[in-house]
Amino acid sequence: MLHGLAPETLSPGDDELLGFLYASLPKPPVSTFPSLCCAADQETADHVSRLPDDLLRRVVSLLPAKDGARTTVLSSRWRGLWHSAPLVLADTHLLPGGDAGVRPARAGAASRAVTDAVSAALEAHPGPFPFVSLSCSFIAGADRAVLARWFQHLATKGVDVLVFVNRPWPLPGLRLPSSLFSCASLRKLWIGAWVFPDTTTLPRGAAFPNLRELVLGCAVMEDKDLEFVLAVSPVLEILAVAGSQTPVHARLASPSLRRGMFCLSILDEVAVVDAPSMEGLFLWHNRTTVSKTSTTVKIGHAPKLSLLGYLEPGVHTLQIGDTIIKAGTKASTSTTVSSVQILALKLQFGVCSEVKMLPSFLRCFPSVKTLIVQSEETLEPTSKLSVKSWKGTGPIECVQSHLKTLLFRELQGNRNEFKFLTFIAENAQKLEKMYIEVKMGLSRTTREVMATKLRALKSANWASRDCEMLFRTSKVLRGGTIWSIEVGTCLSLDDPLYLK
Numbered sequence: 001m002l003h004g005l006a007p008e009t010l011s012p013g014d015d016e017l018l019g020f021l022y023a024s025l026p027k028p029p030v031s032t033f034p035s036l037c038c039a040a041d042q043e044t045a046d047h048v049s050r051l052p053d054d055l056l057r058r059v060v061s062l063l064p065a066k067d068g069a070r071t072t073v074l075s076s077r078w079r080g081l082w083h084s085a086p087l088v089l090a091d092t093h094l095l096p097g098g099d100a101g102v103r104p105a106r107a108g109a110a111s112r113a114v115t116d117a118v119s120a121a122l123e124a125h126p127g128p129f130p131f132v133s134l135s136c137s138f139i140a141g142a143d144r145a146v147l148a149r150w151f152q153h154l155a156t157k158g159v160d161v162l163v164f165v166n167r168p169w170p171l172p173g174l175r176l177p178s179s180l181f182s183c184a185s186l187r188k189l190w191i192g193a194w195v196f197p198d199t200t201t202l203p204r205g206a207a208f209p210n211l212r213e214l215v216l217g218c219a220v221m222e223d224k225d226l227e228f229v230l231a232v233s234p235v236l237e238i239l240a241v242a243g244s245q246t247p248v249h250a251r252l253a254s255p256s257l258r259r260g261m262f263c264l265s266i267l268d269e270v271a272v273v274d275a276p277s278m279e280g281l282f283l284w285h286n287r288t289t290v291s292k293t294s295t296t297v298k299i300g301h302a303p304k305l306s307l308l309g310y311l312e313p314g315v316h317t318l319q320i321g322d323t324i325i326k327a328g329t330k331a332s333t334s335t336t337v338s339s340v341q342i343l344a345l346k347l348q349f350g351v352c353s354e355v356k357m358l359p360s361f362l363r364c365f366p367s368v369k370t371l372i373v374q375s376e377e378t379l380e381p382t383s384k385l386s387v388k389s390w391k392g393t394g395p396i397e398c399v400q401s402h403l404k405t406l407l408f409r410e411l412q413g414n415r416n417e418f419k420f421l422t423f424i425a426e427n428a429q430k431l432e433k434m435y436i437e438v439k440m441g442l443s444r445t446t447r448e449v450m451a452t453k454l455r456a457l458k459s460a461n462w463a464s465r466d467c468e469m470l471f472r473t474s475k476v477l478r479g480g481t482i483w484s485i486e487v488g489t490c491l492s493l494d495d496p497l498y499l500k
């Protein structure tokens with residue numbers, strides 16, 4: 001940041017976006033602070049060098065690139081190990097002064113030094129490169145030839161994981177080098193703050209045949225670029241779009257895609273067109289263009305979709321198949337997605353139109369077992385909904401027959417919140433746990449009123465006599481959701497939405 005805009009000049013939105021992106025970058029799988037000790041001061045024998053070559057190569061591969069290269073001068077025994085060990089290359093480890101957390105006062109000198117060091121490493125080492133992170137080289141428009149050479153080396157010598165982030169901010173309009181699309185060995189790719197090239201002009205054969213994870217952060221791209229990447233990535237399992245700088249109309253058509261994530265982006269539409277392997281769709285803190293009043297979320301062919309959120313009745317227009325879901329929409333085979341078992345919703349309980357949409361959204365997902373509802377603060381006058389407004393909704397299958405866990409986040413004391421909680425308590429026959437998370441920083445008066453309402457909730461006519469109510473205070477000062485790209489991209493987590 002010291003070589004781009006000063007942090008205090010950033011807007012709150014840019015500050016949040018960049019902080020989210022940089023904090024999410026994968027960490028190099030090496031140790032920058034190795035701890036070595038000697039068993040005895042008198043010991044002079046070199047026992048380490050007696051280890052087998054395979055173990056020594058493993059030791060070298062766990063060192064930052066600069067330190068690994070220095071092992072070649074230890075002795076003739078070590079001379080060839082660096083070249084024969086896989087190389088983890090992170091340009092932050094090559095900053096002058098040796099401290100990845102401190103940047104020199106002048107960006108130009110640091111940029112040239114780091115760029116030269118990266119070029120030397122890529123040229124000298126035969127590969128493979130299990131992990132390469134390029135995030136502080138400050139590549140300018142005049143250095144396009146340097147970038148081209150870097151990706152030629154990575155393509156021919158083999159790179160597994162690549163983190164490629166353009167600094168400084170703001171985005172100066174540099175385009176991704178077309179040679180990036182020739183890195184066929186890539187398994188994971190994180191791109192940050194770059195402009196996509198015209199994908200229609202890329203060489204024939206440009207593809208990512210082994211790519212399984214793709215994260216696009218603060219990228220400038222057209223809809224056809226995203227469709228192109230999906231088309232040339234036949235085994236892609238994870239797609240994350242974070243902080244897109246251009247409006248996104250995402251059409252997800254991929255036989256292998258298992259999870260799609262869109263956060264902090266200008267999102268006009270996301271359509272799951274044909275995704276037979278998709279298990280989760282995650283939407284978080286997106287916004288629309290000025291000309292659109294809502295984001296369209298379409299669910300087409302996704303027979304394995306089991307996790308969906310956060311849907312927002314006041315922000316999203318939900319479409320299932322050819323049917324747009326409205327208040328009062330009846331449940332039918334054409335308006336339901338029976339595979340979804342974890343559903344997250346976000347709404348303002350003080351806005352009548354959003355509360356009225358809530359039953360319709362719930363009816364669309366009849367098999368939900370875990371429901372997460374996040375209450376958003378609103379400055380509008382509280383809408384007064386009578387108890388009849390919930391009793392008159394008719395049966396909701398997921399609530400009556402399947403719901404086992406409810407997590408209600410950011411409870412603020414709104415009467416409509418308690419009417420909803422009472423409705424769940426009196427109708428969810430299989431409910432086992434109801435977690436209630438109280439918003440942090442409420443006034444003493446509000447907390448006292450809330451305590452009275454919670455006691456009344458406990459005395460309600462619960463449909464499930466064995467349900468347990470658990471309370472806690474929100475962990476986030478201003479409310480919101482604790483989430484990260486790292487959590488979302490971890491397929492081993494069955495429930496990345498439900499963070500206890």
